Amino acid sequence: MHAPWSGFLRYLLVVAFVVATLSGGAQPAAAATAYLDGFITSSSTGAPLANVCVTLGPPTLCTTATDADGYYKIDGFVPGPTFWVVYYNKEGYxxxxxxxxxIDANNTRLNWALNPGTATCARPEQPNTTVYLPNITKTLGGPTGWYTPFIVQNTNRFTITSLQVDFYSFSTGILVARRDICALKPGQSFADVPNNDNDLSGDSQYAVVVKSYMTDIVAVVNEHQGVGDRTEAGSYVGASSGATKVSLPNIVRRFYGFVTPIIIQNVGTAGTTATASFISFDGTKTASITRQIEPGRSQFIDPNSEIDLIDQTQYAVTVSASQPLSVIVNTHNxxxxxxxxxxxxANGIVGGADTIYGPYAVKNVVGIGKGLSxxxxxxxxxxxxxxxxxxxxLAGxxxxxxxxxAVAAGAAWVFDPRFINGDxxxxxxxxxxxTGCLANGEYSFVGSGGVGGKIAAVVNVIGDTTAAGYSASTQPATRLFLPNVTRRLGGTDGWSTPLVLQSVTATSLHLSWYKFADGSLAASQDVPITPKQSxxxxxxxxxxLANETQYAVVVDATGGTATGIVVELNFQGGDGAMIYEGFAR
Structure with a gap:
């Protein structure tokens, strides 16, 4: 696969790189007639330094940050006798x-070269948002084993933030590494590639906690293994909050080759016992499995290793605890x-809803990222x-x-479109x-729990050489963020990412396509749509739009709400299909 950790990372909206409001520390006077600017470089290489946090007064929040050329500018000064203290912070310096x-009437320019070292990020004492990543790995299983680049993006349109990224060992629970990211601009992303991190051991697994101190963030994890025709790929999204009850609709043990390891992270403030309650689809087999998990740490349950579970069996699982949890499920064959x-x-599902929405399902259609749902x-x-x-x-x-x-509490029903009535x-x-049968083709769907019922669903899209899956939406919205959309990234057969957008009640969708490199608006379009249609x-x-380019897309719905997924496709061999859900805001 073409450099998946750099070329196929998922990013959210880059709306505009706007100078942050001067809310953290001293501010220039309102009558703006002068400015401070300059260029920041590395003393060791002479290269310009981007994302240097520049702060006026006590370093609490970034006033601005340098661009790709190392340039910064702060407007709003009144020339006069006021003396300022200016701080420059960047991780690794x-x-x-x-x-x-x-600052005088002719403006003031300060150019500096930063020395390598350790910086203390400008930030308040308490984080604004914390995001949890239950499963981060480095060459797990060997040199071509599982590696999981992850991306964290600042979703605020105006304010710079700083991050603290903590890695906790799966095996010991010990904090083994920390990253401080001092100046993440509006719309900008930070990417960590564990395979490139010298402070992480190889063949290792971690739970990661990301704190953002000034703004909301989102995070996406890409999971990769293998080379050539034996490449595999999957993804999940970070959770900014958890729940004491998480639903996992489809867990299996040696089911036609498939197995579904469960990774559970404690996102609370105290240790907890997580209990996974299993009930087979036919209701005849049950089991209860527990894990003790400390705050921020993760534990896993491998169904193939649990003696109370039965081969060739599908289970619905509910994971509960006294502390909030975040759960993901990896489905392997x-x-x-x-x-x-x-x-x-796929991520575990919190809460469920009386009505759920699936933008995409397929019956017997050949192609990468297609097949059978x-x-x-x-x-x-x-x-x-x-x-x-x-x-x-679809589109019809x-x-x-x-x-x-009838489905009992906690149990599940599987619909297979190959059979009459899905049975x-x-x-x-x-x-x-x-009668009782769908035609071969592509569809959207709406699920209902009936009067007073709450349901959740996962959708599997399995082809001859690819597999993908996603969770049906329980919370449609008037605005969707699609973090990473690409067009032939990595060559003609490289990653391209069709969107599948479903109206709930919306009658029109406005799409804004922002180029990731500079945040510029590359294209926009208005698309009429019928409610319930995808x-x-x-x-x-x-x-x-251009080839070899990444975009972030914002979807604004008119007349109601919508939901959507991004189908990530690669035509270079192996398991070149993934799906992720859009972020509703």
Whole structure:
């Protein structure tokens, strides 16, 4: 795969690189007639230094940060006798302090060269947001084993933030490494590639906690393994909060080659016992498995290693604890004897909803990132429910509804479109639509828990050589952030990422495509859409977009709400398909 840690990292919106409001520390007077500017370089290399945090007065918040050329500028000074103290902070460099700085009518320029060393980031005492990444690895399993680059982005449009990134060992729970990122600009991302980190051991696994001190952030993890036709890829998103009850609709043990390790992170403030309650899809098999987890740390449950679980069995699982948890599930079919290994990842689901939305499902369509979708619906409530699924052809009209059986609290129902009424005990459907059968094709769906029912669902998209999956939306919104959208990144057959956007009640969608490199608006479009309908929008078809380029997309819905996913496709061999859910805001 083409440099996945640098070329296929997921980023959110770069709306504009705007000088932050001067809210942290001293400020120039309101009558602005002069400015302070300059260039910052490295004393050891002479190269310009980007993202240097420049602060007036006590270093609490960044006033501004240097750009790619090392340039900074602070407007708003009134020339006069006032003397300022200016601080310059960047991770990996010693702090520089400039005292008795006076701004005159001709403006003032201060150029500096920072010395390598240790800087203390400008930030308040308490973080604004904390994001949890349960599973971060470095060459886990060997030199071509699992590695998980992760990306953290500042989603604020105006304010610079600083980050603290802590790595906790899976095996010991000890804090083994810390990163301080001093000046993350509005819309900008920080990426960490564990394989390149000398302070992390190889063949290792970590729980990571990311604190942002001034703004909200989001985080995405890319999971990769293997080379050539044996590459695998999956992804999950970081959680900024957890829950004491998390639903996992589809957990298996040696199920036609698949297994689903569960990774549980304690995002609370005290140690806790996490209890995973298993119930088989037919309701006849149950098990309870516990893990003791300290704050910020992670533990895993491997179904293949648990003696109370049964081979060739699918389970619905509810994980509960006295402290909030974040949970992810990695789904594998990648034994050495498997000719086309595949993997995908999904986050555990919190709460559920009476109505859920799936932008994409497929029945018997050939292609990378296509194939067959099974939909696993879990009852997240406390009483029995009778769920239903209503399908609409992709970009089409007309609906087909399937009613499921009664599903007990915590249990699950699997819908497989190959069979009449989605029931694997019935006979196979043909290619055409008939009573109880969908035609072969691509669809969106809406799930209902019935009166008073709460449900959640995961959608599996399994092809001959690829696998992907996502969680159905429980919280549609009027604005969606799609962190990383690419067009032929890594060559003609490289990563391209079609969007699949579903209207809940919206009648129009406005898409803004921002170039990641400089935040400029590369394209915009207005797309009419019918409620409950999904549309595929492929960046390869959009005028104004360029190959070998990454974009962040913002979707604004008119007339109601929407939801969406990004389907990440690579045509260079192996398991070149992943799906991630858009961030609702």
């Amino acid at each position: 010693a702090r520089l302090e400039a005292h008795n700085v006076q 990648d034994a050495p004897t498997v000719g086309a290994p595949v993997m995908y990842s 099974t939909i696993v619906v879990q009852n997240t409530g406390t009483a029995s429910v009778t769920p239903s699924l209503t399908f609409t052809p 009209s007309g609906t087909t509804t399937f009613n499921g059986p 694997t005990t019935q006979i196979l459907c043909g290619a055409a639509a008939t 549309l595929r929008i492929d960046p390869r078809d959009i005028l104004g």
